[in-house]
Amino acid sequence: MLTLDLRSDTLTKPSTGMREAMYAAPLGDDVFGEDPTVNALELKIATLFGKEAALFCPSGTMTNQIAIRLHTGPQKEVICHQHSHIYLYEGGGIMANSMASVKLLTGDLGKITASQVAESINPDDVHAPETTLVSLENTMNKGGGSIYTLDEVRPIQALCQEKGLKLHLDGARLFNALVETGDAPAAWGNLFDTISICLSKGLGCPIGSVLLGSKVDIKRARKVRKVFGGGMRQAGFLAAAGIYALDHQVARLKEDHQRARTLGEFLVKAPHVVEVLPVATNIVIARLEGISPEAYLQALISKGIKGVKFGKDLVRFVTHLDFVDDHLEEFGKQISRS
Ligand SMILES: *Cc1c(COP(=O)(O)O)cnc(C)c1O
Numbered sequence: 001m002l003t004l005d006l007r008s009d010t011l012t013k014p015s016t017g018m019r020e021a022m023y024a025a026p027l028g029d030d031v032f033g034e035d036p037t038v039n040a041l042e043l044k045i046a047t048l049f050g051k052e053a054a055l056f057c058p059s060g061t062m063t064n065q066i067a068i069r070l071h072t073g074p075q076k077e078v079i080c081h082q083h084s085h086i087y088l089y090e091g092g093g094i095m096a097n098s099m100a101s102v103k104l105l106t107g108d109l110g111k112i113t114a115s116q117v118a119e120s121i122n123p124d125d126v127h128a129p130e131t132t133l134v135s136l137e138n139t140m141n142k143g144g145g146s147i148y149t150l151d152e153v154r155p156i157q158a159l160c161q162e163k164g165l166k167l168h169l170d171g172a173r174l175f176n177a178l179v180e181t182g183d184a185p186a187a188w189g190n191l192f193d194t195i196s197i198c199l200s201k202g203l204g205c206p207i208g209s210v211l212l213g214s215k216v217d218i219k220r221a222r223k224v225r226k227v228f229g230g231g232m233r234q235a236g237f238l239a240a241a242g243i244y245a246l247d248h249q250v251a252r253l254k255e256d257h258q259r260a261r262t263l264g265e266f267l268v269k270a271p272h273v274v275e276v277l278p279v280a281t282n283i284v285i286a287r288l289e290g291i292s293p294e295a296y297l298q299a300l301i302s303k304g305i306k307g308v309k310f311g312k313d314l315v316r317f318v319t320h321l322d323f324v325d326d327h328l329e330e331f332g333k334q335i336s337r338s
Contacts (some may be wrong), residue, residue, distance in 0.1 A: 025240035037236030049189030053218035063196035083142035110143025114155035145283030
């Protein structure tokens with residue numbers, strides 16, 4: 001039986017073209033700064049976003065955690081949405097890696113506003129941790145792949161600048177947002193001190209994320225990466241996949257979004273589904289009634305469909321490079337009978 005694995009967009013396998021690019025990559029020792037392919041990837045993506053420098057890392061957790069380490073520390077505080085990946089899904093790293101405190105905000109579709117941030121900056125008071133960082137997520141995973149607009153971010157950036165706070169973007173799926181909005185990457189690069197981008201999600205690489213920032217920040221980040229155990233040697237194999245993805249697998253993200261919208265339409269009509277969150281990109285979140293997510297997902301497995309539980313009555317499906325139109329049609333057939 002065909003298995004439609006929609007648990008995540010991390011499940012893709014490198015395409016033939018990507019494998020060929022990996023095989024052919026010139027290599028060196030990246031801890032010595034001598035891997036030409038890693039250097040080329042870092043330069044390429046930094047330039048694209050109008051940032052001075054970039055750092056290739058094994059995971060998006062590492063790039064986020066390095067940024068948090070750069071911008072916080074003991075007795076400092078980061079402001080973010082309560083459903084942020086940096087808080088929920090990075091193993092308590094804000095505390096474990098940076099010994100920092102976190103202030104969690106609420107907001108529709110996983111997004112926060114400048115006025116909420118303004119109210120959440122701690123006073124200069126002996127009792128309070130010092131607020132030093134605001135972190136946003138775009139697209140917002142828990143918000144159903146929701147998108148921040150530049151107009152929503154600009155006032156947050158202006159506030160951070162005024163108050164001397166750093167601004168970080170968890171842009172694990174930033175390219176998904178960019179292909180939808182048509183925003184120039186540099187417009188985003190311009191607003192943030194640091195940006196983390198995953199190559200291993202919709203872009204279809206086997207491994208890798210990049211952290212973008214100023215020369216000074218990325219030099220410091222390189223040291224933090226080393227102490228986190230993320231200094232890799234002939235990593236050009238992996239960086240070559242990233243370069244290939246940037247050249248060949250960005251525009252096609254639009255197809256994932258189109259399929260996600262259709263998938264959402266199938267789900268709305270399916271038994272047990274009472275609501276589908278607005279589908280902005282490649283993430284589809286459905287609310288169930290009369291059945292637990294566990295039981296629902298178990299029943300789907302026998303129909304060849306895999307998703308994940310995403311809350312007490314929620315399930316999530318993510319479209320990706322290896323989910324094509326035939327699969328979508330099959331999903332529609334199977335889900336209507338669930
Ligand atoms: C996947 C993801 C990350 C990083 O995850 P890794 O698995 O460590 O690469 C960070 N933020 C968001 C929103 C993500 O979806």
